[in-house]
Amino acid sequence: MTAVYLGALAELAAGATRGYQAAPDLSVFAVRHNDEVHVYRNLCPHGGTELNWMPDKFLDRDREYIQCSSHGALFEINTGLCIAGPCGGQHLDKLPSHVEDGNIYVHIKNMIEAEKN
Ligand code: FES
Numbered sequence: 001m002t003a004v005y006l007g008a009l010a011e012l013a014a015g016a017t018r019g020y021q022a023a024p025d026l027s028v029f030a031v032r033h034n035d036e037v038h039v040y041r042n043l044c045p046h047g048g049t050e051l052n053w054m055p056d057k058f059l060d061r062d063r064e065y066i067q068c069s070s071h072g073a074l075f076e077i078n079t080g081l082c083i084a085g086p087c088g089g090q091h092l093d094k095l096p097s098h099v100e101d102g103n104i105y106v107h108i109k110n111m112i113e114a115e116k117n
């Protein structure tokens with residue numbers, strides 16, 4: 001596992017989301033929710049596309065769920081479980097992450113493997 005620096009926690013306001021390029025072919029996003037940071041691969045289990053159509057916008061209008069912009073699937077922020085939409089019961093790919101000294105890191109298997117995906 002390799003810890004990859006994503007960005008400063010200060011740039012991710014409470015309740016906000018932000019997208020990052022963790023590796024050349026690995027797009028991820030972070031959600032800051034109830035003082036926790038969750039990091040997911042930016043890939044919808046339904047269509048295999050990125051979830052957002054605007055930079056750093058991953059939540060529904062009420063900011064209660066992660067939403068796919070293609071067909072409106074809704075995912076729980078804490079677990080990535082799809083609770084409504086065409087991929088109901090499936091999950092977003094949650095990636096291990098941690099915050100250290102005010103910085104957000106995601107853990108990926110290794111950079112070479114990530115570049116192959
Ligand atoms: S591609 Fe995400 S809901 Fe269809």
